[in-house]
Structure formats: C-alpha cells, structure tokens
Amino acid sequence: MPTEADAIAQCTKPRTREGIAHDLLDLGLQEGMTVLVHSSLSSLGWVCGGPVTVIQALMDVVTDKGTIVMPAMSPGNSDPMLWHNPPVPGEWKEIIRATMPAFDPLVTPARGMGITAEVFRTWPGTVRSAHPSTSFAARGSHADDVVRDHKLDNCLGETSPLARLYDLDAAVLLLGVGYDCNTCFHLSEYRAPGARSVTEGSAVMIAGQRTWTTYTDIELHEERFMQIGTAFEQTGAVRVGYVGSAQSRLFKERAAVDFAVRQIVRAREETEAS
Numbered sequence: 001m002p003t004e005a006d007a008i009a010q011c012t013k014p015r016t017r018e019g020i021a022h023d024l025l026d027l028g029l030q031e032g033m034t035v036l037v038h039s040s041l042s043s044l045g046w047v048c049g050g051p052v053t054v055i056q057a058l059m060d061v062v063t064d065k066g067t068i069v070m071p072a073m074s075p076g077n078s079d080p081m082l083w084h085n086p087p088v089p090g091e092w093k094e095i096i097r098a099t100m101p102a103f104d105p106l107v108t109p110a111r112g113m114g115i116t117a118e119v120f121r122t123w124p125g126t127v128r129s130a131h132p133s134t135s136f137a138a139r140g141s142h143a144d145d146v147v148r149d150h151k152l153d154n155c156l157g158e159t160s161p162l163a164r165l166y167d168l169d170a171a172v173l174l175l176g177v178g179y180d181c182n183t184c185f186h187l188s189e190y191r192a193p194g195a196r197s198v199t200e201g202s203a204v205m206i207a208g209q210r211t212w213t214t215y216t217d218i219e220l221h222e223e224r225f226m227q228i229g230t231a232f233e234q235t236g237a238v239r240v241g242y243v244g245s246a247q248s249r250l251f252k253e254r255a256a257v258d259f260a261v262r263q264i265v266r267a268r269e270e271t272e273a274s
Contacts, residue, residue, distance in 0.1 A: 002042040010245040011045035020044070020057035023243040027173075028250045029058075032065040034142050034170040036162075036184065036253065039070075039116045043176025044244035051116040054175075055123060059139075067140030069161060069170070070117040071183060072110040077103055078133045079201035079214075100203040102210040103132030110137075129161050132202035136161040142168055152202075152215035156183065157190035162253075170253050176246030179229025184253045186220055188260035194268040195219065224267065232259045 029035065037058065047053050058068050077100055080093040088096065101108070105128040110118045117137070120126060126139040129150035138146040138161070146168070151159040162184055172184055179185070189195055195218040204213050232238065237259075238251040 004046070007042050007044075007046040015045045015047040015053070015244040017049065017053045017057045017060065020047070020054060020243060021060045023241070023248075024057060024061045024173075027241045027243060027248055028239045029061045029171070029173065030066075031061065031063045033062050034067040034069070034140070034146075034165065034168045035062060035173050036069045036136075036165055036170055037117075037173045037175060038177050038181045038183070039114055039173075039175035040177045040246065041114060041116050043246035045246075047244070051119040054116050055120050062140065065141055067138060067142040067146065067168075067170075068120070069136055069138040069143075069146055069165060070120045071113045072117060072121045072128055072135045072137040073113060073133065074103065074108050074111055074135065075133055076100075076111055077108070077202045079199075082198070082200070097201065097203075097212050100212070102203045102205045103130075103135075104205070105130060105135065108132075131155050131160070132204050133200070134160070152204075152213070154190055154217055155200075156186040156220070157218075160187070162187040162257075165253050166257055172249075172251055172253050172256060174249040175243055176248060179225045179232075180222055182225055182229060182256070184257055185222075185225045185228060185260045188257050188264055189220055190218060191257070192261045192264040192268065194265075224264070228260050228263045229256075231263065232256055235259065 041051055062068060080088055080096045110121050121137045126137050127143050127147050128137045129135045129147035131150045134155035136147060146161045146164045149159055150161060156162055198217050198219055199214055200217045201212060201214045204211055237255050238249050240249050
C-alpha cells in the first residue's frame with residue numbers, strides 16, 4: 001500500500017489544482033465533455049488538498065457544461081454465497097443476508113473505488129444511481145440522465161449508467177489506473193452473446209421496509225480486461241500521457257465497448273471450440 005512518503009518521493013513539487021487541470025487538458029480532456037473517471041490518488045504524487053483538489057481540477061476542465069461520472073459501488077451489499085475474495089464461513093451467510101443494511105444512496109459508502117470516488121460521491125450536487133451494489137455517481141449537465149432508471153437486473157448492462165454513457169458518446173479517463181479498472185468493458189460482456197447467468201441478491205428498501213431481494217445478472221470476468229485494453233490501445237484510439245506522476249489514458253467509451261465486444265465474442269467462440 002503506497003504511503004504519503006511514497007507520494008512525496010514521486011515528485012519534485014506538490015501537485016496542485018492548476019497543475020492537474022493543465023495536465024488533463026494536455027491529455028485531451030475538454031470543456032463540455034462527459035467523462036467516466038477511474039482514479040488512483042496516490043499515483044499522482046503528493047497532491048495539495050488530496051481528492052478535493054483532483055475533483056476541483058476535473059470540474060475546472062469540463063466546466064458545468066460537462067459531466068463527471070465515477071463508480072460508487074458497494075459490493076459488500078451482495079449475496080455472500082458468491083463471495084470469493086475473501087469467502088466467509090458458511091454459517092455467517094444467512095446472518096449477513098438477514099442483517100445487511102439496506103442500500104441508501106445518501107449514506108451507503110463506496111468500497112474499493114478509491115478515496116477520490118468516495119469524496120466525489122458526497123460532493124454537493126452529485127447524484128447517484130439506485131443499484132444497491134453497483135451504483136455510479138454523477139455531477140454536471142447530463143448527471144440525471146446518466147443515473148436514471150438503473151435497474152436491479154444486469155447491473156452493468158443496458159439499463160446501467162454505462163449504457164447511458166455509451167449513448168452520450170462519453171470519454172473514459174483512467175487516471176493512474178490500468179484497464180483492469182475499466183468498468184465500461186463490462187458493458188461489452190453483456191452485449192457479447194454467450195454470457196452465463198447468475199442469481200444475485202442485495203438488501204434494499206421496498207415500501208419502507210428493509211428487504212433482501214434477488215435479481216438476475218451474468219458472470220463478469222475482469223481478468224480479461226488488461227489484455228483487451230492493451231489490444232485496444234494498439235489501434236491508436238487511446239491518448240496516453242501523465243497527469244502529475246500518474247500515467248493516464250483517455251478514450252471514447254463507445255469505441256472501447258465495441259472493440260471489447262469483438263474480443264469477447266472471439267474468446268467465447270475459442271472456448272466453445274476447445
């Protein structure tokens with residue numbers, strides 16, 4: 001786990017709001033863009049103001065004409081029968097189902113998304129989609145359109161914010177993280193034929209009552225994403241540069257999703273043939 005001392009050692013001067021905004025502009029982020037951001041604060045070097053500064057710099061660049069979207073996922077609110085990293089003892093599972101707090105978009109924290117995404121979730125004017133385990137937060141001109149009607153079934157599929165971002169021809173910014181963090185490739189998993197269905201579950205509020213509910217989804221395979229991303233980058237569709245100390249990437253979601261669909265279809269065909 002990187003320390004603050006590690007962040008200081010990465011840079012010759014503090015990373016500032018103005019400097020981060022300058023680097024984002026150089027990378028290709030523009031006023032009015034709709035952008036899905038995945039980020040690692042520690043990769044930027046020592047940022048004066050931490051995640052607040054990063055969010056301010058993003059807003060400075062895209063302005064109120066644009067829209068910033070970040071993952072706000074709460075994967076702990078899911079069926080413990082499917083937990084593998086780590087698994088829990090079998091006798092715990094019914095207790096977890098019975099006592100897991102219901103998802104509340106205002107208070108349920110994001111988990112595993114990084115400190116910048118968690119601060120963004122609570123930023124004034126940010127709205128959040130309603131999925132109990134796989135929500136997104138958005139702020140800006142298209143924010144309501146992005147998060148609206150996020151259904152339980154197929155959490156990253158056609159009713160998800162990822163599909164709305166595809167429709168908006170949004171960009172994706174990988175700020176110091178790799179393609180393994182690129183959630184838009186999940187939309188490709190739904191669009192490629194042959195996905196295996198699973199039954200998931202979460203605690204939600206229904207008619208004012210905390211309820212454990214089940215829904216249909218598919219098996220997701222992030223382990224493919226680095227290979228897919230590397231191949232996609234070789235097409236020339238990705239702008240690569242540094243924001244602070246962080247090697248970062250900017251590309252259009254639509255191009256990435258369409259490319260990944262073809263890659264996943266080919267992989268599934270090869271698996272079936274073997």
